[in-house]
Amino acid sequence: MSENRVTAQQKKAVTKRAQGCCEYCKSQASFAIQAFSIEHITPISRGGKTTLDNLALSCQGCNNHKYNKIEAKDLVSGNIVSLYHPRQQLWNEHFAWNDTFTLVIGLTPIGRATVEVLQLNREGIVNLRRVLYVMGEHPPAESTE
Template identity: 65%
Template sequence: MSEDRVTNEQRRIVVARAKECCEYCRSQVKFATQSFSVEHITPRYKGGKTILENLALSCQGCNNHKHTKTEALDSTTQQIAPLFHPRQQSWQEHFAWNEDYTQIVGLTPTGRATVKELLLNRPGLVNLRRVLFASGEHPPGD
């Protein structure tokens, strides 16, 4: 087996560490219509290694939008900012929920760039969050 592949043990640890939530948009595995991925925060082609410190749990939507990106434009400062790094940064420092818990608000250049680039407020997610909040299932606990 290639050392670039995520092992079953690594996958188990990443899922448990993330408490079965996407580490970007906070979607919950139990309500997902597609499987989640263990993704390389720093892509392998940019030197990222398949080690726990470089792996994050990601829903399919966030994984598809992030792909190999590590930075994006902050719409407020018009400067390039690094995307959120779940192993090195705290979600609460860079993001907050709006008043009805349907949208993620970027609090920092990294937060704003990540919200925009990964489309953390995709219409389907906003609708799901609304329904889950009404039923007491959202936001997920930290």
């Protein structure tokens, strides 16, 4: 087996650690129409390793938009900054919900760049958040603390 392949044990540990939520946009796997991925925060193509401290649970949309990116431009400052790293940073330090819990707001250069590049407020996911909020299923408890 390739040393880059995520093992079943790693998949289980990453999913449990993330409480079934995308570690970027906070979508919940239990309401997803596509399977979630275990993604390399620092991609293998950029020297990342297949270790628990470099793996995150990601919805397909965030995973596709992130691809092999590790940095991007903060549109406010114009500076190139690192993207959000779920193992090294806390979500609530870089992001917040708007008043209706439908939009992820970037609070810092890292947060703003990540919102933009990963398109954390994609139309479909905003609509799903709206419906889940009315049902009392959104936001996930851990992202409101």
